[in-house]
Amino acid sequence: MGRPRTPLLDRERITTTALELVDSDGDFSVPRIAKRLGVQTGSVYHHVDGRDGIVELLRERVAEAIDSATLDPGRPWEASLAAWARSYRAAFAAHPRAIPLLMTSPVRAPRVLRQYERAVTLLLAAGFALADVMPLIIALENMVLGSALDLAAPEAMWELTDTSATPALARALDAVPPGRADRSFELALAGFLAQAEAMLAAYEV
């Protein structure tokens, strides 16, 4: 028999397996990846830079789905940021259980850092003060990722067994229009953009 054309183990397959584990269990471990791929744990370490290296491969994989072309300095910054935020939310909504893992470990993946570079460049070109740029990006990300988690929530998120105990909540829930998650996200996004515009305007005073 000749050698298989696809290597049994490579970074792509390790990343895919790690993401499957995160999607189902909320976390991964190198031994579990090895077990699933039918190899020794040491063989996995041969291909990646430890557990942290796998986290960065996961980050690149999830972030691949973000359309970074939205960060186009040729367009008004509000439209660019809004389009980026929507694409960012969709990418992470596909892997909600990866969010806590990726939000709590440092970003090292070069391709992801280049996406931040584009966002920073866009905000500087729009006229934001250097010290305000990262707080703005972080505020936008927190809102995007909180909202991505909400997309993974059940449509009926509040279950009232005794509506007499919470009559106002019962009425408010009955009045919720369809697509509550999108509506809440767009409301928060509009607030963010208005706040950013107010900051820009305040520089000029």
Place this chain on the structure above:
Amino acid sequence: MGRPRTPLLDRERITTTALELVDSDGDFSVPRIAKRLGVQTGSVYHHVDGRDGIVELLRERVAEAIDSATLDPGRPWEASLAAWARSYRAAFAAHPRAIPLLMTSPVRAPRVLRQYERAVTLLLAAGFALADVMPLIIALENMVLGSALDLAAPEAMWELTDTSATPALARALDAVPPGRADRSFELALAGFLAQAEAMLAAYEV
């Protein structure tokens, strides 16, 4: 020997153990709770309403730290909501790994539902339309919980090994003022409140 004054197994201890597991591993299972408490799995089920029941006990435990007195209809709604949001963020920042679990299972805990009742009542008294109340609360929660996860992030969240690849990002990171997480949260909160005020004003047109 007499009977121990503290029962070996009760809902409080089950909740505490489940929260310890979530804090360390991101999730819990009934068999693991039983193992840690040195009892049979079936004994745990005897005290709680299944896995979902434990999730609701966790929700009550984490939400206990939220100061619901902040939702005071006697104060201006902006101040009430802002104080609630800050307290809510602090409560969940103490248990960031519980956030995905609690955000993706339906809310049934009576004490937590009563807190929503207070928030809904406050917003209705402030003049918000019934259909806007839940989208506003959800938008605020997404921002609060995204920001609570960010509080669990390392202070140095971006690790640039080659600053020449991302020069603007490097400059923006150098310019970040201390307390970036708080600053980002307050920025998002101000945006949210401004957006809510704009909605109120628009009703009157």
